[in-house]
Amino acid sequence: MIRERRNKAKLELYYDKFIKEGVVDPNVHPWIAESWERSHSMGVGQDSFCLDVKLSGQDLQKRSQRYSPAITFLDGLYEEIKEHFTTYNLSMLLLDQDLYVLKNYAMPFYQKTAGELEGARMQEEDTGTSSIGIAYRHKVPFLMFGPEMWIRDCQSGDACSAPVIIDNQVKFMITVVSIQQEDLPYSAMVAMVLSIKYAMEQHLRLVSSLKAKHTILDAVPLAVYHVFPGGEVGYANKLGQSRLSGIIPPGSEERGDNPNLSDVLLNYRHTPIYKGFLGVPSYNREVTWITPRKTYEDITTVVPLGGDDGDVESIVAVSLPIEDLRTLVAHTAGYTARYSLSSMVGNSQAFTNMQDKASRTARHDYPLLIQGEPGTGKQRLAHGIHQASSRAAGPLIAVKCGDMPPELLEIELFGRGGGEGEGRPGKMELASGGTLFLDEIEKLSAVLQDKLADVLQESQLSRSGEAVFRTIDVRVIAASDTDLKRLVEKGVFSARFYDIISRAVVRVPSLRARRDDVPLLADHIIDELAALHNLPAKKLAPDAGELIMSYDWPGNIKQLQGVIEQAFFRTAGDTITKDDIVMPGEQGLSKAWKEDKDAFVEAWKAAGGNISRLANMLDVSRVTLYRYLKKYGLDKD
Template sequence: MIRERRSKEKLQNYYYKFVKHGELDPNVHPWVAESWQRSRAAGVPTDRMPPLKKLDKQELARRRERHRVALAYLDGLFREIREHFNVYNLSLLLLDQECYALKSYALPFFQMTPGELEGARLTEADIGTSSISIAYRHQTPFLLFGPEMWIAECQTGDACSTPVMPEGEPEYVLTLVSVQQEEIPYGAVMSLLLTMKYALENYLRLERRLAVKRTILDAVPLAVYHILPGGEVAYTNRLGQNRLSVITPEGQAGEPPNLSDVVLNYRHTPLYKGFLGIPSYNKEVTWITPQKTYEDITTVVPIERDGQVASVVAVSMPIEDLRTMVAHAAGYTARYSLASIVGEAPAIVALKDKATRVARGHGHLLLQGEPGTGKQRLAHGIHQASHRAAGPLIAVRCADMPPDLLEAELFGTKAGGDESRPGKLELANGGTLFLDEVEKLPPHLQARLAQALTAGQAARVGEDVLRSFDVRVIAACDSDLKRLTEKGAFLPQLHELLAKTVLRIPPLRARAGDIPLLAAHIIDELAQQHNLPVKQLSEAAAELLMSYDWPGNIKQLQGVVEHAFFHTAGQTITPGDIILPGEVGPSKAWKEDREVFIEAWKAAGGNISRLANMLDVSRVTLYRYLKKYGLERQ
């Protein structure tokens, strides 16, 4: 609030009139009059400053740390205008929202040195009427003339205070005291204070928004850099700092390196082109440094000023991080844990115990068992229990595609021009590659895979560039891989790499006592997946399931139980609700009846190997009938 100059003698008379006789002159400003009355009622002395409530050194230090941004700004501002404060006998004080003095600048304030004042509380209840209490109470700037202050020894100067409200609520009080009023107009003092208020509020708002943006940039899985001409790094986020710390020369700790000095191929990177005004978007870039070579997906955007490139912003992601992110986004994660492997048979208990132990290791694994015994679920559980659980789990069915497509699927391929795409071996970096039906891998790919696993490097199809990878392979085989190797049908070198640890999964017929447990578990999973009530399996239905030998193993059992679950009207599955696989396809009707074939295929869970076991024919025969009936191969 801007006030006109008042006669100090008249104000002094008003003050003494109230203090000595309790009479309020109508010319006293209403806010001042109200404050005088409250100060008198609170018993605040009028002659000298009373003992003040003060923060201890530790609490004052904590508050200063909490308000370090505001203090740092005022420290810098005061350094620039200190000389003017000394010439005009000005004092500056910053208080927090509880009116504790955080810092006192320049001359003694309220007849107290900065050391005496800092940490003291200066509310109306402590020192009576002051510009601080009035500005804080009414949340507006206020100029208080010396004779209007409650404590007489503080009436030697005029004071103006203003709340500082960067977000609309008072967070600080900024106070300016002028001792030599004749040297500087009241309007100038108030203008200076309001300028400081405006600047501080805008600075705090800006800093807070920048802090939020820095937090966002630190949270993203990208390295972000602001780079000046010549390669100097003006800013980088947390991931960028971590990357730069690896290539920072010795003796330069704490400061980012100049990229033109540490990136040996700097002139051949998008950064150099960026300073020529050429942006780059999502380019695969190789960064060569004395310590190591990096491969990133990088975007570089020039920042212009007055028509000239003043700096560039670079955003990059390590290719291995991008692959892991893509793998997770594509659902390449473990869906099952080892706890989901159900059974009380000694062979299953021993298998789970061994799987738990070997999951913590680093070597490749081989899972052997008939089709449908749960090798995929076991692979998922091992991955989830391993130290690679945060990495991707990527599966490749070795029997599902021709050799040339399988090679590109595994190792990646050049897509034309400068573009190429990674294979599953690269995408599984940092995680697990599950090779199902590994015995179906063509001989030349067996040799290439063995070489790649031994070297930890592989080139994409059509390229010569070797790319490193860190992958654990879990291979699954429907037959005895050792016997196939002895017969010359599988490469010994690859067998040696994969079969150092072998887990053999027993067929379902070897643990028939687990069938009720498995059926109940399948029902629970179906109910949870489809948000339906759990159904019970009657004892007679359980006995019926146990009477069958299940050539398609657990997958076949799952198909039968799933059919019963969805086709049972009540809450209990009885023998009448169950259609065993042998009942689906009478005789050889499937060879002539497409619908009968489809029912058998569904009962086998869409798995060719299981269907072949059920119908007692070869897989080649089934592929012929799939083609005959126009069915998609799964």
């Protein structure tokens, strides 16, 4: 609140009247009168300016760092006007939202030095009535004349305080004290305080807005650059800075030089950035950036920014590294671990030894070989190791090496070269940053074994039909149903490739080697089925448990899973009995389904309409089942 000049002699009389008689004169400003009464009731002394509540040096330093944008701004502003402060014997304080003094500018503040003031609290309970307390309470600028101050030591000067308000909250307080009132008009002091308040509010809002925008730009998986003519980078977000740090000349960062793309991009004149300064925009274009250190591939958009005269003054470039795009695609396609190590259950010594070794190898990053009979859970183990590794956030991509001929498998693994729109990455590139699981690795051709060995040794590959080498960062987990070492000894598997992938070997025990785990596994399978299909839980009856314990399970866990799944869906109640279980080799689901649609539909229902489950139950491939679905006119969905 901006007030007119008051007669100080009368103000002194009003103050003395209240101190001696406790009577508030009607001419006293109501806000000041209320503050006098509060100061009296709190017992604030009137004679001396004492600052008993004060931050420690360490706490003051922390607050100063937190509020550095405001302090830095006011420091710069004060440098421009400090001569004015000296001439008119002014002092100024910057206080935070708790009314702790962050900094003292210019002359001593009511005979207090900067060392005494900075860190001190100046709330009403500390200093009594002051322009600071009133401006803070009412959230408006307030001019207070000396005799209105509660403490007599402070009545020698007039003070004007103003709150710095951001988002409807008082964030800081500015107060200016004038000792030589006759030399400086009140209007000039008030105008100066209001100007500082307005400038700080505008600046801090801009800083807050820029901070939010920078946070957003740093969070997006895109490199963002603002580039000026000649190639100088004026701004780069976090990802952009990390890309630039790999290509700028050594020593540039220490000198504080902004990187210049025309100096570090060997093909600068052939990039969309150069064309952007000619007024030509580019959208989602695949671009190769060639630098002395490395070659990058991005999907890039360049937008020219014009000035008032229509000329291009700068450009904004937004690029998505293709390796990051591949990771996003891999996640979108569901290339993530579906199982954890804890999803594999068992109490037998053979199982716990295997699980302990898997946990240890998960912490390392070198290739791993999983060996075990078919159906023992090698794929689930690979998922668990990936999820327990430092690569868990990256993709997990599986390739079954026996599913396609070598020439197609080569493209599947290494990708295909070609021009724009023709080339595509292979599974090894998609798995970069994560794990590539190679199942049935013993079925790889000798050519692919050698090529994979080269890629893993050099950490780079070239797509089929292409001479460009791309850096990859991938961990390979291989799985084999047979003893690879014996295949090496027989000369039918590459010794070099075996040495690379077998740096660590985890052997998964057969089910007959961990027979005591069969009931526990069966219960776990039932729980997973119930959770997966949102069905009520079921349990095995004692006679059913005895039945499954009496079998050797040559097909291991996969075979047990098929039997338990079939029993789960055949059982109407909540208890699976011996009569609900069809053991391998029994009549159960007869071969009649091959000729009888009703028999096929019965099996289809028993599998809950799940094609993979039905394939396990009937011991046929999914391709065969699709053929019969088409034959009987059934919808596979």
